[in-house]
Amino acid sequence: MSQTDNEVIDSKNDDVAEILDTVQKMPDEKQEEVMVSLEMHYGPIPHPAILEKYDYLDPGAAKQIIDNGVAESEHRRSMEKARLHKEVKDKQRSQYLGFAIGIIVIISGVVLIMNGHAITGTALSGVTALGLVGAFTGESQKQEEPSVSEETSNPDIS
16 A cells, blocks of 8 residues: 555544544534434445445446446556566566676686686675675565555445
8 A cells, every 4th residue: 555545544534533523522412313324435436325326317337336446456456466576577687687797706706816816806706705695695675565554444434
């Protein structure tokens, strides 16, 4: 979930809290009246009562809206899957290229040592070997996105 999505959800949670605070300040009999009729809905598809009104205005519109919501969800999942697949392929490619470059530099260092440049060859091979060990055993630099909180996992409050 992106930062923008989290901000929208936080804004909606603030709106809900503000509404509930307003209702709690009302007299008891008015609170009951409001709470009986207060209903909130959050999700990619409109509330069933709204869908019913769309269908009344244009028969079949509700089905089109639902089908669109389902298609949008499937598309989002396929895009996420493609992005993940690309990230895995990029990571593999970078590891293969890093390994190949490391081997080439180490072999170059050995050739330098064999040709009488022991200090230069040792430094080149040693630094490269240490760098490769660090790269393949070290932790990833990329920070993971925080997980979605339980507050946002309940899309329908009734």
